[in-house]
Amino acid sequence: MSAPARRRGMAKAAARITALVWRAAPVHLVAFLVVTLVAAVTPIAVAWFTKLALDELVTPGPVTVLIGLSAGLAAVGLLGAVVPQVGQYLRAELDRRAKLLAKDELFAAVERFAGLARFEDPVFLDRLRLAEQSASSPGQLVESAFAAGRALVTLVGFVGSLAVVNPWFTAVVLAAAVPAFLLELRLSHHRAAMIWRIGPAQRREFFYTRLLGSVDSAKEIRLLGLGGFLRGRMNQEMRSTHAALRRMDRRELVAQGALVVLAAVISGGGLVWVLLAARSGQVSIGDVAMFVAAVAGVQASVDGVVGGAARLHQHLLVFGHYTTVMGAGADLPSPPVPAALPPLRRGIELRDVWFRYSDEHPWVLRGVDLFFPHGATTALVGHNGSGKSTLVKLLCRFYDPTRGSIHWDGVDIRDVPTAELRDRIGAVFQDFMCYDFDAHDNIAVGDLTALEDPVRVEAAARRAGVHEAVAALPLGYRTLLSRAFLTPTEGEEPQTGVVLSGGQWQRLALARAFLRSERDLMILDEPSAGLDAEAEHEVHSGLRRIRAGRTSLLISHRLGTIRDADRIAVLSGGVVAEQGAHAELMACDGVYARLFGLQASGYTDAHAPRPGGALSGAVAVGRPS
Ligand SMILES: Nc1ncnc2c1ncn2[C@@H]1O[C@H](COP(=O)(O)OP(=O)(O)OP(=O)(O)O)[C@@H](O)[C@H]1O
Known part of the structure; x- marks a missing residue:
């Protein structure tokens, strides 16, 4: 200088x-x-x-x-x-x-x-x-x-x-x-x-x-x-x-x-x-x-x-x-005259979206065209590093596309205030947070208007299937979920916190997102990765009910949990390689069908008689592993 x-x-x-x-x-x-x-x-x-x-x-x-x-x-x-x-x-x-x-x-x-x-x-x-x-x-x-x-x-x-x-x-x-x-x-x-x-x-x-x-x-x-x-x-x-x-x-x-x-x-x-x-x-x-x-x-x-x-x-x-x-000025350009963000009625559209994290980084997305229709669940699948979470970050406008644009009912999301856009979105991120707060606050921060509303917090916890576990804690919803601090309680004795399991934390993150389930767009990035089989089934059944009639984006490597999505898009090589409903993609016999077959084969016993049901149908089109 x-x-x-x-x-x-x-x-x-x-x-x-x-x-x-x-x-x-x-x-x-x-x-x-x-x-x-x-x-x-x-x-x-x-x-x-x-x-x-x-x-x-x-x-x-x-x-x-x-x-x-x-x-x-x-x-x-x-x-x-x-x-x-x-x-x-x-x-x-x-x-x-x-x-x-x-x-x-x-x-x-x-x-x-x-x-x-x-x-x-x-x-x-x-x-x-x-x-x-x-x-x-x-x-x-x-x-x-x-x-x-x-x-x-x-x-x-x-x-x-x-x-x-x-x-x-x-x-x-x-x-x-x-x-x-x-x-x-x-x-x-x-x-x-x-x-x-x-x-x-x-x-x-x-x-x-x-x-x-x-x-x-x-x-x-x-x-x-x-x-x-x-x-x-x-x-x-x-x-x-x-x-x-x-x-x-x-x-x-x-x-x-x-x-x-x-x-x-x-x-x-x-x-x-x-x-x-x-x-x-x-x-x-x-x-x-x-x-x-x-x-x-x-x-x-x-x-x-x-x-x-x-x-x-x-x-x-x-x-x-x-x-x-x-x-330091704004890191993302803001429009001189912000546009209004209408309630989502048609859908969200990615138009020829290219993205890389900086000029020194390789392209993650290379011209993605994708439409998330209003009221439908779109699932995004792809190999590790194919850009699924990156796409989610672009939808939340944590970054702007390097080229191309994203439209919310036709309005470019760069033209609306970011706070307004984010206020319309509920999300569970893959790397969700575990706050050193008590259980109530861990859920309530999903929507600060619920901070003084234990009824709403409990309802969200019930939907995420974590209410019983939280209620059984020493101080129920007021139990500190951390060993990092001591909190003075009503009595003289300080109360140390408790440690939850990974799956219980994940359910809390879900409960946090459920507080925002009335928002226009629900993003669920690997919402059940840490859950046991029963819990996963339970959570996805619950999610199915919540997603019904809502616009949601679901990302999961466990393809069994997304097969009922209205549309499934497969990201590969930075572009949408395939899209359609489960049956259509299986019929295409492309990347999705191969991945689904591989996973399904892991659940079958080659010597056991195949039981009837949804999974057995998928296995029938699976490939030998
Ligand atoms: N903040 C970042 N800075 C630079 N590169 C990044 C950043 N975040 C992700 N990447 C790179 O972008 C690519 C896509 O990552 P992304 O997390 O979107 O993949 P993904 O499809 O969600 O993967 P996974 O299935 O493993 O979660 C990867 O090559 C990754 O290394």
């Missing part, structure tokens, strides 16, 4: 963070500013009271003056002790309030990304991680800015005081601050760039750490003895990030060490001069005290200004990621 662009980015970040903190905690911000100013002038007041008191001792006046100066010194000393505590409280409260707002706004912006592509982009993920990191502590940024400001005020005060004693010496001390300032800025720039560079390694390290401590991976790690291997990889990533951090720390150590030596030489020289001057009567004892306090004060303030500015610079560079994420 060029220097002017970087400066513009930092100015933007500074404006955004200021506005954010002001909106989050205006009173605390002003109070923190006042406290910072008081903290800035306190050391100068202490130095002046000390000088005046010492001069008063050497050439005594009325005793009341000395008492007044002592009282003043005590008062500013007290102020100096109390103010940092108040400042710490204000800074912490400011941080909490600003963090709440910053994180809320960040994730509101992330929520506005309607598609999935950004969440699959590692550069974006790194940016999001850094944005989240800087949103977690906006107070640090304010503190750095205020620390630099406070040090500047103290610096001006001490420079004035030092100038009273020796203007030349003041100039030397200030001149020594210029290289320190430039050096610190450069270091902070390097540090911010290094933080960005080590992002991918830190993400990988986080991944291995999570694997090593997660219940989901514990089984395989133990069975396959992967612990040492994963730990090795985690350590390798950590070593590489540590090497970068170490290089940076060493650079800072050398640079800052040189600055400390420079400061020591200047103040040592000054001290010799002022003592000699006092000996020859050129300056007073009070001036010596003021000089010593001013030199220490100027150098500490220069450090404070430089350090604060450098930290601010670095925070602003990192906070730039927050501004970038917040300012």
